[in-house]
Amino acid sequence: MKPTGDLSLVKKINKSLVLDFIRTHSPISRARIAELSGLTKATVSSLVNELIESHLTYEIGVGQSSGGRKPMMLLFNGKAGFAIGIDLGVNYIFTALTDLNGTILEEYRVSHRNESVEQVFAKLTQSIREMISRAPESTYGIVGIGIGIPGISDEEGNVLFAPNLGWDHVPLQSMLEEAFDIPVVIDNEANTGAVGEKQFGVGQSASHLVYISIGMGIGTGIIINHELYRGSSGFSGELGHMSIHFDGRKCPCGNYGCWELYASEHALLEQARIVLGIEDITVEALLKLADEGDAEAVRLFERLAYYLSAGIVSIINGFNPESIIIGGRLADAQKWLRGPMLEALEKRSLPYPRAQLNVQFSELGIRATVLGACSFAITKFFASAELNRFGPPV
Numbered sequence: 001m002k003p004t005g006d007l008s009l010v011k012k013i014n015k016s017l018v019l020d021f022i023r024t025h026s027p028i029s030r031a032r033i034a035e036l037s038g039l040t041k042a043t044v045s046s047l048v049n050e051l052i053e054s055h056l057t058y059e060i061g062v063g064q065s066s067g068g069r070k071p072m073m074l075l076f077n078g079k080a081g082f083a084i085g086i087d088l089g090v091n092y093i094f095t096a097l098t099d100l101n102g103t104i105l106e107e108y109r110v111s112h113r114n115e116s117v118e119q120v121f122a123k124l125t126q127s128i129r130e131m132i133s134r135a136p137e138s139t140y141g142i143v144g145i146g147i148g149i150p151g152i153s154d155e156e157g158n159v160l161f162a163p164n165l166g167w168d169h170v171p172l173q174s175m176l177e178e179a180f181d182i183p184v185v186i187d188n189e190a191n192t193g194a195v196g197e198k199q200f201g202v203g204q205s206a207s208h209l210v211y212i213s214i215g216m217g218i219g220t221g222i223i224i225n226h227e228l229y230r231g232s233s234g235f236s237g238e239l240g241h242m243s244i245h246f247d248g249r250k251c252p253c254g255n256y257g258c259w260e261l262y263a264s265e266h267a268l269l270e271q272a273r274i275v276l277g278i279e280d281i282t283v284e285a286l287l288k289l290a291d292e293g294d295a296e297a298v299r300l301f302e303r304l305a306y307y308l309s310a311g312i313v314s315i316i317n318g319f320n321p322e323s324i325i326i327g328g329r330l331a332d333a334q335k336w337l338r339g340p341m342l343e344a345l346e347k348r349s350l351p352y353p354r355a356q357l358n359v360q361f362s363e364l365g366i367r368a369t370v371l372g373a374c375s376f377a378i379t380k381f382f383a384s385a386e387l388n389r390f391g392p393p394v
C-alpha cells in the first residue's frame with residue numbers, strides 16, 4: 001500500500017492538472033477534461049466539485065451534445081483573486097494589478113532617485129499599498145506579488161547583484177513578505193518580460209525566443225522549447241554584459257566593453273547630451289524630436305540601432321531563435337531603429353540561423369515585465385497548499 005503522503009501528492013497534482021485545463025480551455029466540460037487528462041470521469045468530477053467549492057471555477061450552463069446528454073460547461077473564475085506585478089527600474093517603479101487570467105485592471109507609476117535601498121523600498125511599499133487599495137473584493141484577495149529586478153536574485157528572493165541600482169545582497173523578498181504577509185516572487189526583469197511576451201504578447205506562437213529588454217541597461221530572457229531557460233545555477237540571460245568592444249570602457253559589473261554601455265537607454269541619453277547639448281534630455285523628448293524630423297535625433301537612434309545589431313548578431317548565431325523581441329521603453333523607437341538594425345543584421349549575421357528569424361518589437365512595452373511578474377506570482381499561488389483545501393480560506 002502506498003503511503004498517505006503519496007496519495008495526497010497525486011491528488012494535488014491531479015487537481016492542478018484539472019484546474020490548468022479549465023484555465024486554458026474554458027469553457028470546457030468534465031468529460032472533455034477527463035478525455036484530455038487521462039483521468040477517470042469520477043476523479044475529474046470530484047476534483048471539479050472541490051474547485052467549485054473553492055470558487056476557482058463555476059458552471060455556466062449546458063453545451064452542445066455530441067450524441068448523448070448535453071454536458072455542463074465550466075469556466076475559470078479569474079476574479080477569485082488578484083496579483084500585483086512590479087517592474088523595478090533604475091529610476092522608476094511601474095506597478096500593475098491583474099486578475100488570475102493576467103488581465104490588467106490597474107496601473108501605477110512613480111519615479112525614484114535611487115539614493116539608497118531604503119528610499120527605493122519606501123517607494124516600492126507605497127506602490128504596493130496603492131494597488132492593494134484598488135483591488136476589488138474577492139475570495140482570495142491578493143494572491144501574490146511578483147517583481148522584475150534589473151539584476152540577479154537567488155531562490156530565496158535575495159537581490160544578489162543589481163549593478164545599475166547599486167544593490168548587493170538585498171533580502172528584498174523577505175523584507176516585502178514581512179511588510180505585507182503576502183507571498184513574493186523575485187526574478188530578473190528580462191526573464192519576467194520574456195514570460196510576459198510568451199504568454200500575452202507577440203511571442204505566443206514561438207517555441208524558441210529571446211526577449212531583449214532595453215532600459216538603463218540591457219537584459220535578455222531566453223525561452224527554449226516553450227520554457228524559460230535559467231542555466232545551471234539560475235543566472236542565464238546576462239547578455240547585456242557580453243563584450244562587443246574587447247578593450248572598451250569599464251562597466252559597473254567589472255567587465256570591459258559591455259553591450260549595454262553602447263546600446264542601452266543610458267548610452268542613448270549620454271550621447272544625446274553630447275550631441276544636442278541638453279543636460280536633462282529624456283527618451284520621450286528624443287522620440288518627440290525624431291517624430292518632428294530632427295535629423296540629429298534620428299541619427300542618435302540609428303547609431304543605437306547599429307550597436308544593438310552588434311549584440312543581436314551574437315544572439316542569432318549562438319541561439320538560432322525563431323523570434324527576437326525587443327522590449328522596454330525603446331520599443332517605442334521602432335520607427336527609427338528597425339530599418340538600420342535589420343540592414344546591419346543582414347550584413348553581419350550568418351545566413352542560415354537568420355533564414356527563419358522574426359525580429360519583432362514588443363507591443364506590450366514595459367507591461368511585458370509586470371505581466372510576467374504577475375504570472376510568476378499566480379503560478380506560485382496555484383502551486384501552493386492553499387488550493388488543496390476543500391473550500392476557500394476562512
